[in-house]
Amino acid sequence: MAEVAAEVGRHFDREEQHRLKRDLLLKVAAACFNEKGYSGTSLKDVAERLNLTNAALYYYVKNKAELVYACYCRAADVGWRALSEAQAEGGSALAQVERYLGYHIDAMTGDAGPVAIMSEIPSLGDAHKADVLDRSRRHSRAFEALLEQGIGDGSIDATDLRMTTNAIMSTINWIPKWFHAPNPELAAAIKATYVPFLIKGLTPAADA
Amino acid sequence: MAEVAAEVGRHFDREEQHRLKRDLLLKVAAACFNEKGYSGTSLKDVAERLNLTNAALYYYVKNKAELVYACYCRAADVGWRALSEAQAEGGSALAQVERYLGYHIDAMTGDAGPVAIMSEIPSLGDAHKADVLDRSRRHSRAFEALLEQGIGDGSIDATDLRMTTNAIMSTINWIPKWFHAPNPELAAAIKATYVPFLIKGLTPAADA
């Protein structure tokens, strides 16, 4: 993974270098997992895309289970950050939701991607599983709370918040399954269609 | 799988019996695949849930690849049938979409389930992959055509049909990921929330 150093910067901060390389590993691994599944991707598959041997990966992660775990944590962080930033900018709850969706899509289809789809949580060990489930739940609950706030301020209309959250998260989380190569035009098209469509489903009827 | 015969009926039509048992196998396999992924589920896992040994599965399918393929075909059929039936009953395009969503959700959460999520198409062999992709595309195209028809008859408002289809299909197809045990109440809740939410996103603004 030596070439990365050149791409990545020129002030030789060792720790920073290490973090960046590891982050690249997580992205590549996420791409593999999204395509072939956790057990379907061998460490060799991941390593080859980095011009490494499988054994080299053990310099960055303890084992394969920790690699998925790290990918899932990274995915959770990306989503959480999108939500936090959208909320920090204020406005009506609906406006916050709209910004969140855009930010999250931007992140997944942009430099932060590819992001792992958390589709094989059952394959994780008990501790990792509990932690990932917890992060996932926290995200969902935060989004639910935002919806509830929107019902309060009148900007959102929804009945079953849990289910509505499920529906919206499903749509968003599935994107990395079919968005692969960097493709700004496609990314823009996703955002331009997904966000208004989902927002429309949350907006109260005009004649109310 | 001997017990099944008793559950399943009493007129001893051999071919029918075989088909029913095979169908049960496909459902059980689908459940496993949805939980642990294709490579993550061993044939032993599937066999154990049927009180069989892994070798017995080879009496019903040629090999593991064909098992997934069959699961995916079955999933495609379930969706296709829902769409066909909804269309056969006529009405506005929006009404047809609404019925389709309900039928598909009913099927996945009812007796036809569990249905496999087609999330590991890349793991299939070339011929199987092409066929499954073809079925998937046909379904999407048919849905798109329905949306287009709705734009024509004024019942639907959408800009990017391909993307809108993606969004809706993602929401629907992800359901089997978290709906596991038979649970009529949860199934009803999904349908009661998902269908109006998605339909709302397609309905033209009232003040148009």
Added chain:
DNA sequence: AGAGTATCTTAACAATGATTAAAATTTTCT
């Protein structure tokens, strides 16, 4: 240039799991 650390490779092990053939068992029908 050369020491010292970070990074990576080679080579091996152990375990898992798909697959097959032959044998055993169960089921159905007469």
Added chain:
DNA sequence: AGAAAATTTTAATCATTGTTAAGATACTCT
């Protein structure tokens, strides 16, 4: 009950892959 077919099991093979240890190479700084 008993024959014939359908269904399932046992046992063995084969390839793949996660993992580890020890050694080699590359990078950074003085």
